[in-house]
Structure formats: C-alpha cells, structure tokens
Amino acid sequence: MAIELKQSVRLSQQLVMTPQLQQAIKLLQLSRLELTEAINQEMLENPVLEELSEMEFEPVPETRHTDEAEGEKPKETEDSYETLDWDKFLDDYEDLQYAGGHTGGGPDRDEMPSIENTTSQPVTLTDHLIWQLKLSYFTFEEEKIGRLIIGNLNDDGYILTDLDQIAQEAGATRAQVEAALAKVQTFDPAGVGARDLKECLLLQAKQFGGADPVVEAIIRDHLHQLETKDYRLIARVLKAPMPRVRDAVKLIQSLEPKPGRPFFTDRTDYITPDIFVYKVADDFVVVLNEDGLPRLRVSPYYRRLLKDKGKDTEMTREYIQDKLRSAVWLIRSLHQRQRTIYRVMESILKHQHDFFERGIGLLKPMVLRDVAVDIQMHESTVSRVTTNKYVYTPQGIFPMKFFFNSKINTIEGGEVASEMVKDRIRHILESESQGKPLSDQEIVAKAREFGIDIARRTVTKYREMMGILSSTKRKRGV
Numbered sequence: 001m002a003i004e005l006k007q008s009v010r011l012s013q014q015l016v017m018t019p020q021l022q023q024a025i026k027l028l029q030l031s032r033l034e035l036t037e038a039i040n041q042e043m044l045e046n047p048v049l050e051e052l053s054e055m056e057f058e059p060v061p062e063t064r065h066t067d068e069a070e071g072e073k074p075k076e077t078e079d080s081y082e083t084l085d086w087d088k089f090l091d092d093y094e095d096l097q098y099a100g101g102h103t104g105g106g107p108d109r110d111e112m113p114s115i116e117n118t119t120s121q122p123v124t125l126t127d128h129l130i131w132q133l134k135l136s137y138f139t140f141e142e143e144k145i146g147r148l149i150i151g152n153l154n155d156d157g158y159i160l161t162d163l164d165q166i167a168q169e170a171g172a173t174r175a176q177v178e179a180a181l182a183k184v185q186t187f188d189p190a191g192v193g194a195r196d197l198k199e200c201l202l203l204q205a206k207q208f209g210g211a212d213p214v215v216e217a218i219i220r221d222h223l224h225q226l227e228t229k230d231y232r233l234i235a236r237v238l239k240a241p242m243p244r245v246r247d248a249v250k251l252i253q254s255l256e257p258k259p260g261r262p263f264f265t266d267r268t269d270y271i272t273p274d275i276f277v278y279k280v281a282d283d284f285v286v287v288l289n290e291d292g293l294p295r296l297r298v299s300p301y302y303r304r305l306l307k308d309k310g311k312d313t314e315m316t317r318e319y320i321q322d323k324l325r326s327a328v329w330l331i332r333s334l335h336q337r338q339r340t341i342y343r344v345m346e347s348i349l350k351h352q353h354d355f356f357e358r359g360i361g362l363l364k365p366m367v368l369r370d371v372a373v374d375i376q377m378h379e380s381t382v383s384r385v386t387t388n389k390y391v392y393t394p395q396g397i398f399p400m401k402f403f404f405n406s407k408i409n410t411i412e413g414g415e416v417a418s419e420m421v422k423d424r425i426r427h428i429l430e431s432e433s434q435g436k437p438l439s440d441q442e443i444v445a446k447a448r449e450f451g452i453d454i455a456r457r458t459v460t461k462y463r464e465m466m467g468i469l470s471s472t473k474r475k476r477g478v
Contacts, residue, residue: 024333028340028381031388032272032292035337039294042330048302048323049330052295125157125192125263126150132187138180145170145180149193157192157260158200191259198223204255214240214248226252229475273392274400275345277356284356286345288338289392296331298324340377344385347374348403355403359395361424363417365407408458410451421452422462429468437474 030038043049129150138146148170152161159181167177185193190207194200201219205212218226222234226249235245276287306320351370354362368386372379386400407415428446432438438446440459447454468474 023329024336025381025384027333027337029384029387032274032289034388036293039296039330039334042326043294043296046323046327046330048299048320048327049296050299052297123263125153125155125260128263129153129184129187129192133184136183138183141170141172141176142180142183145172145177146184149177149181149184153193153260155260155264156258157189157194159193159195189256189259189262191256194259197257200257200259201252201255204259205251208251208255212248212251214238214244215251218245218248218252228472271390271397273397274389275341276392277345277349277394279356279394284349284353286342286349288342290338296327296334298327298331340381340385341389343375344371344382344400345391347371348400350374352403356393356395360420363403363405363420365415365417366404368404409453411448411453412451416452418462421447421454422466424450424452425459425462426466426468429463429474432474435475437471439471 043051133143133146148166149159152166153159163174163177167174181193185203191200191204194203198219202216205215205219217238218234225234231245231249235242273289275289278285278287302320306317348371349356351366352364368379368382372382389400390397391400402419405418408418408421410416424447425443428443440456443459444454444456
C-alpha cells in the first residue's frame with residue numbers, strides 16, 4: 001500500500017480558553033480573603049497596578065460588561081488587545097480603576113483597631129503549666145522532665161507520646177518520668193497530663209469528688225453503659241442503690257473530658273458576607289459588600305511613560321504594554337465578578353422571595369439550573385459564583401449554596417426543600433421528652449403529621465448531618 005500526502009480543508013469549531021478567560025473564571029470562585037490575597041499578589045507582580053487611597057477615590061467610569069460563562073467566548077479577546085491603540089486607550093481611560101464593582105464604591109473602611117487590641121496574647125495551656133512548674137518544688141532533673149512532658153501535651157491536655165521516648169530524650173529512667181508526670185497531673189486544670197479518657201476523668205473525680213468507689217468503678221469499667229444511659233445495669237452490677245448511682249452519674253457528667261479546652265488558642269474566624277440583602281419598605285435591596293477590597297487603577301506614572309515615545313526602547317514599551325494589558329483585564333474581570341455575583345443574588349431573591357420574607361419554613365426546592373436559565377449563564381458559572389460566598393439576609397447569614405437544595409415530596413403531592421425538612425426535624429426533637437427521646441421511626445410519624453413524606457433512613461441521614469445523636473444517646477436523667 002502506497003503512502004501519500006494529501007491536503008484537505010475542514011471547518012470546525014473549537015473552544016479556546018485564553019489566559020484572560022481562565023483568570024476571569026478563577027476569580028469567580030474565590031472567597032473574599034482569597035480574592036484580596038490574589039489582588040495583592042498581582043499588585044506585587046505588576047508595577048502598572050496600584051491601589052487608590054481614600055482621598056483619590058472617584059466613581060468608576062461606565063464600562064461595557066460581557067457575560068463570560070464557561071463555554072461562552074468573550075467579546076474582547078487577547079487578539080483585540082494586541083491591536084489596541086494605547087494612546088487612544090489612555091486618553092479614554094485616564095482614571096481607569098477598580099473601586100468595588102459595578103455599583104460604585106462601598107462603605108467606608110473601618111478604622112484600624114487600637115494598639116491594645118493588636119498586641120495582647122492569650123495565655124496558652126503550655127504557658128499556664130510552665131508557670132505552675134516554676135512555682136512547684138521540682139528538682140533540676142524533674143523540671144527538665146516536666147518541661148518535656150508539658151511540651152508533648154496536645155491541645156486537649158493529653159499526653160500521647162510514649163513515656164519511654166520522653167525518658168530517652170531526658171536521659172532519665174521511666175520511673176523518674178512517671179514520678180514527674182504524677183506531679184504535673186496535680187496542676188490546674190484538673191485532668192491535665194492524662195494518657196486516656198479514663199485516667200483524665202479519674203484524676204478529676206479524685207480532686208472534685210474525693211475517693212468515691214462508685215464513681216471510680218463507673219469510670220473504670222462502665223463508660224459504655226454510661227454512654228447508653230443504662231443506669232439500672234450499672235446499679236445491678238455494682239450492687240449499689242439507684243440514688244447512689246444517680247449522684248455518681250451527675251458528678252461524672254460535670255467533669256471536663258478535654259481539660260485543655262479553655263486554653264485552646266485557635267483564632268475564631270468570623271464570617272464576612274459577600275453580599276447584603278436588606279428589606280426597605282416592602283421591597284428587598286441587594287447590596288455588594290465592597291468593604292476591604294483593594295481599589296485598583298492603572299498607575300499614572302506608567303501611563304505617562306507609555307505616552308512618551310522618545311525616551312523608552314521598544315523592549316521597554318512592549319513590557320509596559322504587556323503589564324498594562326494584564327492590569328486592564330484584571331480590573332475588568334473584577335468588575336465582571338462583582339456584577340455576576342449581583343445578578344445571581346437577584347435571581348436567588350426572585351426564586352426564594354418567601355424565604356427572605358418569612359423564614360426557612362418557606363424555602364423552596366431549587367437547583368443551579370433554575371438560576372442559570374434565569375440569568376442566561378452556564379450552570380458551572382453559577383456554581384463557581386456561589387462557592388465560598390456568604391449572604392446577609394433578614395433571616396440570618398447563610399452560604400449562597402444554602403439556597404440550592406433537593407426536594408422532598410409531601411403527602412398531598414407537593415414538594416418542599418430538604419433544608420425545610422431538616423428545620424422541621426430540629427423543631428420536633430426540641431419538643432421531645434428528655435426521659436424518652438423519639439426514635440427515627442417516631443420522627444417519621446411526626447413528620448407525616450406536618451404533611452411530609454420521608455423515609456426513616458432519610459431522617460437518620462439528616463439527623464447525623466445536623467450533629468444530633470441517636471435516641472439512646474439523647475436520653476437524659478436516670
């Protein structure tokens with residue numbers, strides 16, 4: 001068979017993801033913190049970008065936006081920037097800047113916190129124990145071992161490191177380490193330095209309840225029965241009267257299984273909404289939260305440098321044009337991001353108006369496609385927009401993903417949102433008897449009284465998602 005070369009003409013369509021479009025899509029799914037970090041990083045790498053000060057801020061000139069969803073080719077591509085007349089561009093966009101989206105500037109920035117609020121440091125568990133170590137009667141060797149023990153405690157106050165390893169590191173015997181550990185276990189908080197839960201509870205029981213044999217026996221041998229609240233079995237095995245068992249259980253329930261909890265120094269991350277929905281008179285208003293986002297513009301210095309054609313080499317001009325092209329696209333992408341978030345939130349408000357008016361009981365089933373069709377964007381774009389975003393509403397702060405949920409059938413043949421069913425289950429459990437909590441099958445029967453047709457396995461799944469224990473573990477009292 002002969003091998004030959006042929007030429008043919010073929011017409012085809014192909015989706016090309018330009019770097020600019022990839023950047024715009026990436027910006028859509030960033031959270032506020034990630035977006036701020038991305039902008040600051042771009043400002044470090046691109047000298048043409050600079051941040052406006054409060055004194056320099058002016059309203060953004062009206063620019064044309066395009067909906068650039070995944071699979072949709074942008075109207076302005078990289079090729080259009082290659083042939084751009086930079087002199088005309090700089091004249092038309094003398095004050096090009098990003099100042100918080102298409103709605104103009106946001107609220108004024110908060111004042112910086114006082115020095116007292118920025119320099120204070122909380123006392124850690126290690127600091128608290130070292131302080132007690134210094135006040136105790138420890139020999140030099142014991143103090144050395146004690147510091148190693150304290151340094152190997154986890155955030156809950158337990159020591160999970162093998163004592164032989166600590167002895168080897170300290171150059172001591174295991175007996176010396178155990179003696180030093182016994183002294184550390186007398187420190188505040190009670191139960192610190194324990195090797196497991198039983199030892200932790202026994203240490204606290206001895207300090208708070210004295211040497212009660214019933215309490216110690218329950219902790220040592222009957223934690224499983226204590227978890228399932230099988231108090232009659234405990235009383236029968238220990239041959240103790242029920243009142244005595246009740247008192248012992250109350251004491252054990254008052255103990256702290258994680259003695260290091262009060263000293264846990266992890267910072268609490270507070271949620272900052274990306275968008276606000278306010279009720280004004282009889283209508284709802286959507287407002288973007290632009291506070292804290294850097295306000296960008298093209299540096300006047302580089303604008304003048306690009307206009308002055310006599311002083312710079314061709315290589316310098318190409319470098320400035322490339323950075324200017326990147327800066328312009330970033331600013332437009334940020335405008336497009338904010339505008340897209342605004343449009344998605346408006347669509348959610350239209351679909352879930354009853355929720356914003358009266359609460360979670362009127363939340364409707366909704367999927368990404370409902371919003372995508374409404375605003376004429378791709379579902380993947382809506383998914384990216386609602387990722388890691390939060391909205392403030394008259395009903396509280398919710399992630400934007402909260403409004404998209406599956407449907408549950410009602411007895412009458414209608415549909416309700418899964419989040420509404422979870423809320424109904426939560427209310428049913430709040431009104432249950434503490435001494436006889438409802439089983440999942442009984443919750444199914446209660447839900448049917450409200451017209452909700454739900455299976456027992458679905459109740460179990462929703463209960464576990466909400467962090468609610470089973471009926472045997474919710475039982476209170478003896």
